[in-house]
Each structure stands twice: as structure tokens, then as C-alpha cells.
Amino acid sequence: MIFLREVHRAFRVGDDEVQALRNVSLEVGPGEYVSVMGPSGSGKSTLLNIIGLLDRPTAGVYRLDEEDVTALTDFRAAQVRREKIGFVFQFFHLVPRLTAAENVELPLVLAGLPSAERATIVSGLLREFGIAHRARHRPDQLSGGERQRVAIARAMVMRPAAILADEPTGNLDQPTGREVLQLLEALNARGVALILVTHDPALGNRARRQIRMVDGEVHTDIGERPA
Amino acid sequence: MRAVDVGRFAWRSLAAYRSRTLLIVLAMSIGVGAVVVLTSLGEGARAYVRNQFTSLGTNLVVILPGRAETFGGSGGMVSGRTPRDLTLDDALALRRIHGVKRVVPLNLVSGEVWWNGRRRDVPVAGSTDELLHLWGLRLALGQFLPPQDPRRGSAVCVIGWRVREELFGSHGALGELVRIGDRRFRVIGVLAQQGEFLGLDIDELTVIPVASAQASFNLHSLLRVAMEANAREDVPWVKTEASRILRERHGGEEDVTVITEDAVASALDHILVALTMALGGIASISLAVAGILIMNVMLVAVSQRTSEIGLLKAIGASPAQIRAVFFVEAAMLSGAGGLAGSVLGQCGSWAVRQAYPTLPAFAPAWAAVAALVLAIVTGIAFCVLPARRAAQLNPALALARR
Numbered sequence: 001m002i003f004l005r006e007v008h009r010a011f012r013v014g015d016d017e018v019q020a021l022r023n024v025s026l027e028v029g030p031g032e033y034v035s036v037m038g039p040s041g042s043g044k045s046t047l048l049n050i051i052g053l054l055d056r057p058t059a060g061v062y063r064l065d066e067e068d069v070t071a072l073t074d075f076r077a078a079q080v081r082r083e084k085i086g087f088v089f090q091f092f093h094l095v096p097r098l099t100a101a102e103n104v105e106l107p108l109v110l111a112g113l114p115s116a117e118r119a120t121i122v123s124g125l126l127r128e129f130g131i132a133h134r135a136r137h138r139p140d141q142l143s144g145g146e147r148q149r150v151a152i153a154r155a156m157v158m159r160p161a162a163i164l165a166d167e168p169t170g171n172l173d174q175p176t177g178r179e180v181l182q183l184l185e186a187l188n189a190r191g192v193a194l195i196l197v198t199h200d201p202a203l204g205n206r207a208r209r210q211i212r213m214v215d216g217e218v219h220t221d222i223g224e225r226p227a
Numbered sequence: 228m229r230a231v232d233v234g235r236f237a238w239r240s241l242a243a244y245r246s247r248t249l250l251i252v253l254a255m256s257i258g259v260g261a262v263v264v265l266t267s268l269g270e271g272a273r274a275y276v277r278n279q280f281t282s283l284g285t286n287l288v289v290i291l292p293g294r295a296e297t298f299g300g301s302g303g304m305v306s307g308r309t310p311r312d313l314t315l316d317d318a319l320a321l322r323r324i325h326g327v328k329r330v331v332p333l334n335l336v337s338g339e340v341w342w343n344g345r346r347r348d349v350p351v352a353g354s355t356d357e358l359l360h361l362w363g364l365r366l367a368l369g370q371f372l373p374p375q376d377p378r379r380g381s382a383v384c385v386i387g388w389r390v391r392e393e394l395f396g397s398h399g400a401l402g403e404l405v406r407i408g409d410r411r412f413r414v415i416g417v418l419a420q421q422g423e424f425l426g427l428d429i430d431e432l433t434v435i436p437v438a439s440a441q442a443s444f445n446l447h448s449l450l451r452v453a454m455e456a457n458a459r460e461d462v463p464w465v466k467t468e469a470s471r472i473l474r475e476r477h478g479g480e481e482d483v484t485v486i487t488e489d490a491v492a493s494a495l496d497h498i499l500v501a502l503t504m505a506l507g508g509i510a511s512i513s514l515a516v517a518g519i520l521i522m523n524v525m526l527v528a529v530s531q532r533t534s535e536i537g538l539l540k541a542i543g544a545s546p547a548q549i550r551a552v553f554f555v556e557a558a559m560l561s562g563a564g565g566l567a568g569s570v571l572g573q574c575g576s577w578a579v580r581q582a583y584p585t586l587p588a589f590a591p592a593w594a595a596v597a598a599l600v601l602a603i604v605t606g607i608a609f610c611v612l613p614a615r616r617a618a619q620l621n622p623a624l625a626l627a628r629r
Contacts, residue, residue, distance in 0.1 A: 049623040054541060075545045082543020089626065093538040097243035107542045109232045154542065 001161060001193065002028040002051060007060030009046050009216075020046040021057070022216040028195065030161060032224070033188045035196045035207035043216040044197045045166055051195065052085050052164045053077045065161070082111055086155025086192075088184070090167035092147045094139040094154075100146075101126060101135040104153045111158065125153045129183065145176035152183060162193040169203060181206070228548050237555040244528070248560065251517075251524055255564020255602055256571050258514040262598035263572020263590045265510040268579060269503025271588030276499060278587070279425060280492045286328075286456040287488035288465050290321070290473065292448050294482050311482045312448035315377060315437060317473060321454060324468045326461035329357045331453045332377060334440045340386070340433055341406040342394045349390055349433045351407060353440020361453055362424060369401045369416035372436055380438030384412035388420045389430040407435060408443035422585070462487055507594055511601060517564065518605030521557055525613035529553070529620075536617050537625025546618035553614035554607055561606020565599040572598070 009021040020043045028034055028051075036044045049055035050062065053069060062070045069080060094103045101122050108118040126132040129149045139147055148168060155163055165184060169177030181196075181203060188194040198204050209223035241248045292313035318332040334353035339346050352358065359371045371385055384407060391400045400414050412435055421429040440446065456465045466485050473483050529536070539549060572590060579588040 045627075046623075052541065054537075054626070055621075055623040075547065078540065078543050078545035078548075081541060087541045089538075091534075093534060093541075093626065095535055095538070097239050106539075109236070110228050110539070110542065110544050110548060112228050112232075114229075115232075158543070 001030045001065055002026070003061075003063040004051070004057075005061045005063075007050065007057040007062060009043075009050060009055065010058045019216050021050070024060070024216075024218055026211070026218065026221075028162075028193060031188070031191045031193055032209060033185070033194045033196075033207045034209045034211060035198060035204035036211045036213060037198060037201060037204040038213035038219070040199060042213040044213050046216075047213065048164050048166055048195065048197050051162075052087060053081050082107055082158060084161050086152075086158070086160040086163045088148070088151055088155050088163060088165040088168045090170040092139070092144075092151045092171070094147060094150060096139055099136050099138055100131060100142065100150045103139070103150055104157055106154060107158045121157060122153075125157055129153050143176075144172045145179060148172060148176075148180045149183065152180070152187075156187065156192075160192070162195060163187065164195050164197075166197045167199070168196070169198070169200075177203075228544075228551070233548075233551050233555050234559075237552055237559055240528075240532075240552075241556060241559060247524060247528075251521055251560045252564040252567055254520050255514075255517045255561050255606070256566075256568035258510070258517040259565050259568025259598045259602050260571035260575055261513050262507055262510040262601075263569060263595055264575035264579065264588075265506035266503050266594035266598075267572070267576035267588040267590035268586075269499065269506045270591045270594075271576075271579065271583075271586040273496060273499035273503065274587040274589070275585060276495050277492065280488055280495075286459050286462050288454045288456065288462060288469060289486050289488070290317075290452040290454070290469060291484040291486070292451075292482070294484060311477050311480065313452065313473075313483060314447070315441070315449065317476055318449060318452045319377065320472055320476060321452065321469055324454075324465055324472070326457050327465055328455045328457050329361065331355055331357045331361045331455075332437050332449045333358070333451050333453065334437060334444070334446055335427075335450050336440070336444050336446070338408055338433075338444065339406075340390060340394065342403060345394050347390060347393050349387070349431050350427060351440060351444075352432055352434045353437040353444075353446075354434060355437060358434065361455065362429075364429065365419040365421060367417045367419040369414070371416050372434060373415075375436070377437050380436040380440070380442060382410060382412050382439065383415045383436070385416040385418060385434040386414055387418045387428075387430045387432040389428075390433055391417045407433065410439065410443050412439070462489065503591070503594075507597075511598075514598070514601055514605055517561075517602070518609040521560060521606050522609035522613060525553060525557060525610050526616070528556075529613050529617045532617075533620060533625045536620050537622045540620070540622035541626060549618045550614040553617055554610055557606045557610035557614075558603055561602045564606070565602035568602065569595060569599055 004024055004026040007021055007024045011018045011020055024047060036047060038044050046055065050057055057070060061068065064080065064084065072080065104125060105118050105122045108121060123132065126135050129152065131146055131149050134142055134146055142150065163184065168184065169180055172180060184194055196207060204210055207223065211218055212220045290313060315332055318330055321327065322330045331354060336351050337348060338351040340349055355377050356372045356374045367388060372383065375381060384405065386400065400417055403414050404411050405414060418429060418432065454465060454469065456462045466487055470485050474481055536549060576588045576590055579586065
């Protein structure tokens with residue numbers, strides 16, 4: 001499903017060129033559970049951004065579902081993100097003035113679904129994630145765990161093939177973090193690929209496949225591999 | 228993304244930053260209001276002048292003694308430069324022209340009116356009974372000058388409202404004898420309060436028969452003769468006939484100036500239209516200022532909402548959709564400002580009309596519509612830069628910020 005070949009990503013910082021990713025080749029199949037670990041600055045977030053089409057490689061090839069997405073137009077990239085990928089962030093990134101339900105609904109709004117259809121999907125999802133009673137609350141009225149559940153519901157609302165989670169528990173206390181991770185794992189168990197970026201080995205080790213990054217390179221890649 | 232949803236999303240962000248929204252709407256509405264009020268002032272001035280000309284009598288042809296030649300259009304209005312007098316007989320000769328409804332000779336001098344030891348300096352008009360219709364005068368008491376041969380001056384007068392107040396106070400004026408110049412006149416009528424008319428204070432006026440005026444003040448020439456044609460189509464004919472008759476009477480010399488109300492009115496009208504446009508143009512500078520304000524605020528909004536824009540991109544918003552959201556926000560701001568400004572402007576012109584009842588200050592329709600359209604266009608035009616900046620944000624960087 002996800003296929004990276006010899007991907008490089010360089011940033012210019014002043015006069016220096018910083019290699020965030022060097023020669024990364026990676027394949028992730030449907031329904032996989034992959035954790036990406038490594039110290040900060042090792043390139044794990046850059047890798048996630050490239051997989052999520054939020055960033056583009058300076059060199060190399062990225063194919064998603066057999067489509068070359070290395071150099072898509074902004075329009076098409078937005079479309080691919082919308083349909084195939086769900087993001088979960090450390091800082092939730094909920095729109096503060098919208099209610100929980102409206103935040104979850106946002107991708108459907110962008111996709112242009114009629115409002116009646118959107119309401120059905122959203123209420124189903126909120127019920128499933130146990131936050132239906134908070135549907136009309138704004139983010140600042142929700143607890144951290146509830147906020148992340150809303151964010152995960154938003155990531156799932158377009159039924160993506162993969163969820164990219166960047167430190168999803170980084171801003172939560174441990175029990176809440178575990179609950180959120182269990183929710184993500186439950187989604188993975190239903191066939192959604194889960195790529196989890198974390199610096200916490202206790203979390204990363206739960207994944208069936210673990211990638212460790214150092215200095216922009218894949219240092220180790222252990223566990224179940226796609227067939 | 229559906230249009231309704233774009234609108235709703237933009238509306239929610241306007242509602243979320245309420246004070247910002249209100250300030251912008253205020254700035255925009257002041258701009259639009261200024262355009263509406265200023266153009267309504269210009270238009271009011273134009274209507275005022277037009278009304279004055281209409282009350283002067285339509286289809287008017289005015290004869291002034293003297294010839295406008297080397298010096299501008301004022302012609303014989305400057306007295307004492309007349310080679311030959313414009314006499315009462317000249318005026319009577321003009322009555323023969325076919326298609327003329329009335330011929331009204333006029334003298335205007337400043338004189339003194341005495342009664343019972345009290346004196347008042349007033350403009351004294353010497354004319355005929357037809358002045359009443361020509362100037363649209365109204366009577367409060369008594370009657371106007373009686374119809375009679377203009378060459379015979381009877382000793383009667385009609386006085387203005389304030390002349391009556393000042394001279395007679397609570398005493399009845401009708402039938403009293405007043406002294407004007409060196410003659411005695413019987414007051415037969417009092418004019419109603421009317422205010423100014425063509426720069427002449429009607430309330431101060433005293434009207435006597437034209438022959439009496441000429442005798443009392445030792446005048447040989449008329450100030451002017453006003454002729455009213457039966458219809459608009461007759462005006463050119465009346466004008467040429469009047470010129471011809473007077474040339475014959477004056478030994479073949481063209482020593483009078485014939486002007487039509489049309490020519491003067493349209494010249495003034497052009498000037499006032501230009502004035503209105505200039506006022507509108509000046510006022511639209513404030514619209515541009517409001518537009519720049521909108522741009523600033525939208526730029527601030529883009530940097531404030533950087534992470535939100537990053538998020539929208541991450542969940543699949545295309546650059547076009549992000550631009551659309553910002554454009555709609557700007558359009559809503561400027562549209563609301565424009566509407567509020569139109570209301571403000573209408574209130575402003577209403578206030579002007581209350582303060583100056585003689586000035587019909589109504590904003591012309593084109594100005595009201597143009598101000599609104601211009602407001603929305605500036606709002607959107609000045610949003611191009613912020614919207615583009617938002618759409619071009621790098622989502623990875625935008626999301627990296629908290």
C-alpha cells in the first residue's frame with residue numbers, strides 16, 4: 001500500500017543543508033501496525049509528513065496504492081489525504097470554535113457530502129467512540145482524552161486505509177494515553193493500517209513491527225513485514 | 228465543499244472573533260456611509276438648484292439690457308453698461324409674440340418703507356400682477372397687484388411677511404398707507420412666509436406696480452423682462468422673435484441679452500454633477516482605507532490561524548477551498564459593512580434633510596449601489612494576498628506549531 005524508495009528530504013537552515021531523511025526505503029501493507037521510534041531530530045515526523053503527503057521528498061519515489069504520489073498537484077494531494085489518510089496529532093488540532101461533532105464532520109464537509117448524510121455518519125462514530133454525550137461541547141470543554149477521541153473520530157470519518165499518529169499520547173496522562181492507544185489499536189484490528197510515531201519505547205514496543213530511526217535513516221526494522 | 232458549508236464555516240470564524248468583526252464592519256460602514264452622505268449632499272445641491280429654476284417658471288426666456296460680448300456670460304446684469312434702455316414699451320411689444328403666455332417686466336431697487344415713523348430698508352420690486360405666478364409667490368393676507376395697464380402705476384403695494392411684522396407689529400397692515408421713496412402706497416396684500424428665492428429674501432420684499440417704481444425711483448430701464456412660453460417647444464421661437472423685435476425697436480442694434488432657463492440650468496447641472504462625482508470620489512478613499520484594514524486583519528487572521536489552516540490541509544482541504552473560506556469571510560465582512568454603511572448613509576442624509584429642509588439630500592441610486600458594490604469588491608480584492616498566503620502555507624510547518 002505504502003511504498004517508499006530511496007527517499008531523501010533535505011531542509012535548508014541558513015547556509016547549511018540538513019538531511020532530515022536519507023535514503024529511506026519502506027513498505028507498509030494494508031492493516032499493518034508499525035511504530036516509528038527514535039530520538040528527536042531523527043526524522044520520524046518528517047517521515048510521517050511525507051507518508052501523509054504533507055511534505056514532499058527532495059529525491060526518491062513514493063507510491064501510494066500503486067499511484068505515484070511523489071509530485072502531485074496540491075489539489076490532488078488534498079484529495080488523496082482526504083480519502084486515504086487520517087491524521088492524529090499530539091496537540092489534537094481541533095478547531096476551537098466548532099463543537100466536537102462539527103470537528104468530526106469537517107472532512108465530510110470538505111468532501112462536499114450533503115448535511116443529512118454527514119449527520120448520520122458523525123453521530124454513529126461519536127457513539128462508537130463513547131463521546132456522543134459530548135457532541136455539542138467545544139474542545140475547551142472537553143478533557144484531553146475526550147479531545148483525542150474526537151480527533152481520532154475525525155481521522156476515521158472518511159474511512160481511510162491508514163491512520164498516521166504523531167505522538168498521540170504525548171499530551172495525555174498515562175492511563176488516558178493507554179486508553180487512546182487501545183482505541184487506535186482496536187481500529188487497527190479492524191483492518192486500518194496504523195503508523196505510530198513515538199519516542200516512548202513502552203508504547204512503540206506494542207506494535208507488531210517496529211522501526212527505529214537514527215539521523216534520518218532507518219536504523220532497524222523488526223517484526224512482521226508485509227508479505 | 229458546498230457553498231452553504233463554506234459560508235457557515237466563514238460565519239463561525241467571524242462570530243468567534245466578534246470584536247475584530249465588529250471593528251471591520253464599522254470601518255467599512257463608515258466608508259460606505261461617507262460615500263452615500265456626500266453624494267446625497269451633491270445630489271441635494273443639484274436638486275435644490277433645479278427646484279429653484281423650476282419655481283422660476285419653466286419655459287422661461289429672460290431679456291437683459293446690454294449685450295454680452297467681450298465679457299463673460301453675465302451680460303447686462305452689471306448695471307450701467309447699457310447702451311440703450313430696455314423700456315417698458317419694449318416689454319409690452321414682446322406681448323405680441325405668438326406662443327408667449329406672459330411677459331413680466333421687473334425692476335428691483337433697494338428702498339425705504341415708512342409707516343408711522345418706522346422705517347425699514349427693503350428690496351422693492353416693480354412688476355405686474357403676473358409676477359405672482361412667475362415666482363410662485365403666495366399671499367397670506369389681502370390680494371396681489373391688480374391686473375392693469377403696466378404703464379399706469381396705481382399707488383398700491385404688497386409687502387413681505389417680515390416687513391409687516393417689523394413695521395406694523397400687531398397692528399393690521401391691510402389698507403394702511405406706507406411711504407416708499409417719495410410716494411404713498413396703500414398696502415393691499417401681505418406675502419406668506421417663503422424664505423429665500425434666487426438669493427432674494429421674499430419675506431423682506433415689497434412689490435409695487437412697475438410704472439410706480441420707475442416714477443418713484445427715477446428709473447428708465449427695466450432690470451429684466453421675463454417671458455414664459457406656452458410650451459417647451461416654443462422657447463426657441465420665442466427667443467428668436469424676442470431678439471428680432473427688440474433689434475427692430477433699437478434701430479437694428481443687438482443690445483440686449485436673451486437667455487433661456489435651459490442653458491443656465493444645464494450649465495449649473497453639469498457643474499453639480501461633477502461636484503457630486505468629486506465628493507463620491509473623495510469619499511471612496513475611505514473605502515480604500517477600509518479595504519486595507521480588511522487586508523491587515525485577514526493577514527493577522529492567517530497567522531493566528533496557521534495551525535488551523537495546516538489542519539484543514541491535513542484533513543483534505545485543497546488550496547482553492549482555503550482561499551474560498553477566506554474570500555467568503557472577507558466578502559461577508561465587507562458586505563455587512565456595506566449594508567450597515569448604506570443604512571448609516573441613509574440615516575445621515577435623513578439627518579441632513581432634517582437640518583436643512585430646503586436641501587433635498589437623497590443619495591442617487593447609482594451612488595448607493597456603487598458604494599455597496601465597491602465595498603464588497605475592495606474587501607475581496609484586498610483579501611487576495613492573505614488568502615493566497617493561507618493557501619500556500621506549508622502544512623507540515625503549520626502543524627508543527629502548537
